[in-house]
Structures are given as structure tokens and as C-alpha cells.
Amino acid sequence: MNQNKLDELNRLARGTVKEKKIALTYGYQPIIDKLKKDRNTDVAHFAGAIDANVDLKLHQNNLHYDKEKHLSKKY
Numbered sequence: 001m002n003q004n005k006l007d008e009l010n011r012l013a014r015g016t017v018k019e020k021k022i023a024l025t026y027g028y029q030p031i032i033d034k035l036k037k038d039r040n041t042d043v044a045h046f047a048g049a050i051d052a053n054v055d056l057k058l059h060q061n062n063l064h065y066d067k068e069k070h071l072s073k074k075y
Helices: 003-013 017-024 029-035 041-052 058-073
Strands: none
Touching: 003 017, 003 029, 017 029, 017 041, 029 041
């Protein structure tokens, strides 16, 4: 993930409840971990739900996909 995208995610994670939820939908683990401790219980529960579901961790899944794609090219 490039620096501009990370900066935007961090900005969203500090914003309104809606912006925080948008940031969570990217599935970026550091943001999820940060927002699981948010004062707003709605945001914290949403972050916990995303953290509990591996399929919703888009950033982690993309890294796994790229790794598998790279490994498959070796053969």
C-alpha cells in the first residue's frame, strides 16, 4: 500500500463515525486494531466484527494473494 493511501486511511480513522467505518472496510490490520479500542462502541464493535472475519481483511487477503501469485510463477 502506498504512502498516500495510508495517509488517507489514517485521516479517515481519525474522522467521523462514518469515516472510521469506511477506513475499516479496507481491512488494514493496524487501523482495525486501533479502532477496536475506539470510544464509540458502534465503531469498536464494527472493528471487532471485521477482525473476527478473515474474509473481510482485504489488505491481508491481497498480500496473501500476491504471495501465492509470486510463488506460482516460480514453477
